Amino acid sequence: MIDGQLRVVLAEDSVILRDGMVELLGSRGCRVVATAGTAPELVASVDEHRPDVAVVDIRMPPTHTDEGIRAAVEIRARTPEVGILVFSQHNETVWASRLLADGAAGVGYLLKERVARTDEFVEALHRVADGGTALDPEVVTGLMRGGRRGRVETLTAREREVLELMAQGRSNRAIAASLVVSERAVEKHVAAVFLKFGLRATDTDNRRVKAVLAYLAESTG
Template sequence: MIDKRLRVVLAEDSVILRDGMVELLGARGCEVVATAGTAPELLAAVAEHRPDVAVVDIRMPPTHTDEGIRAAVEIRATEPGTGILVFSQHVETAWASRLLAGGAAGTGYLLKERVARTSEFMDALHRVADGGTALDPEVVTRLMRGGRRSRVDTLTPREHTVLELMAQGHSNRSIAASLVVSERAVEKHVAAVFTKFDLPATDTDNRRVKAVLTYLAEQGR
């Protein structure tokens, strides 16, 4: 049905998922010209190979917050001939709005858990490469809500749980024990909360307190 052989750059920091997608795309007639595990690798690969489309995850090293979609916005500005298909578990409305600011042509945004069939993903990939648009309805709904979403609403379920435990006075070590995860994992979630709440590090770093105060204020407590 679709005979165009697409040249694809794939940005995904999970090695297992990345390898699986390379096999899938190859079996469906695409040529994966490069893969990337970080945003700088993605930018370099697109600049070198000029693919038809770049498939981009939002959260990539080192902070696992929004490096991927930041790179996607940069690619839209520097390589307008390359389609962008964001493929993620998360909706980042602010960066999605910037990604679409110059027009939706050649842009897609799909949520991993809502793609039920491989054919849906491949159809979206080809549509974006051909200059069309492929937006998950949930992404559209979030964008339409725009600024009415609170900062707490931008958190993932796990980030929300971590912030709630912070508000209860738990340390990172205590949170790790409660959630049965590593302390390093908790640190990543806390860093993501700081980023989404726009709380940069300062000399008198009290971001933890400010994050909790923001949480309590927006929860109406």
């Protein structure tokens, strides 16, 4: 990030949508350092500019199948310091699993039709660039259904809801608002998740991250 501006490489094969997003992000304090209409252009742009985050669509030319997400997996392997935010109308659980195979830090996956506010999208960009996670609830649900359960099966329905929201990068306060419960109730559910996952407090307590990673590992395994 330079001068407080988030540096973004934007991959989108629709010229109209791409130009609109460049203008939108520019008005929200982000700097689009390069745009790409194909997967090879995306990889080359990330190699050249080393942005804070790359915004990637799944289906890009020439076949419009999975070129974009394949490029995202390649970028994550080659330049893990670059955040990846998949922004697509397609919920591809198999490729989401591949993208999250090495951990959820610095990864996001949002569905276009479910992003209701520009602020929500920009906030997700910053979260991913800072090493956080931003996953649409439908993506999380798809990952859960597609994988084995393990420790997740020991959770109550409410504990699982709380963990899903944690995996989306939400704070206890945001989780409480989403579930219409008290923040204290959320804290109790989070503590129960830590206990059932065998995560004890340490001097450098990052149990929240470990719980999310364990959850995603079981959901994508």
